[in-house]
Amino acid sequence: xxxxxxxxxxxxxxxxxxxxxxxxxxxxxxxxxxxxxxxxxxxxxxxxxxxxxxxxxxxxxxxxxxxxxxxxxxxxxxxxxxxxxxxxxxxxxxxxxxxxxxxxxxxxxxxxx
Ligand code: 5GP
Numbered sequence: 001x002x003x004x005x006x007x008x009x010x011x012x013x014x015x016x017x018x019x020x021x022x023x024x025x026x027x028x029x030x031x032x033x034x035x036x037x038x039x040x041x042x043x044x045x046x047x048x049x050x051x052x053x054x055x056x057x058x059x060x061x062x063x064x065x066x067x068x069x070x071x072x073x074x075x076x077x078x079x080x081x082x083x084x085x086x087x088x089x090x091x092x093x094x095x096x097x098x099x100x101x102x103x104x105x106x107x108x109x110x111x112x113x
Contacts, residue, residue: 040102043060048099
């Protein structure tokens with residue numbers, strides 16, 4: 001699988017503000033936040049896009065969403081709410097081809113396309 005800048009963040013070769021880590025998941029602040037809270041939650045395993053998720057990854061993806069839930073609670077936004085987004089490929093606006101979940105929060109989010 002092709003490495004991206006996110007592999008360098010996992011290996012601490014480039015800096016990032018890490019907010020959560022376990023054996024399989026890493027979460028860090030987005031460098032160009034689109035909301036007051038904008039965190040990327042990634043599997044350490046390289047999965048390029050949602051299209052590449054296999055049934056054998058189901059537990060990993062579940063853990064990733066549970067990590068998002070935990071981070072939202074820690075950041076104090078669970079009650080007011082937040083948005084989880086997976087962009088996929090060109091029309092989805094995906095720029096980094098290492099699966100990631102955007103956690104966006106801290107204001108009332110709009111729904112525009
Ligand atoms: P995508 O458009 O692929 O769904 O989202 C990629 C996200 O990664 C973007 O929101 C972008 O700001 C973020 N990003 C790209 N490069 C870096 C980086 O080097 N460090 C951090 N923390 N975020 C990055």
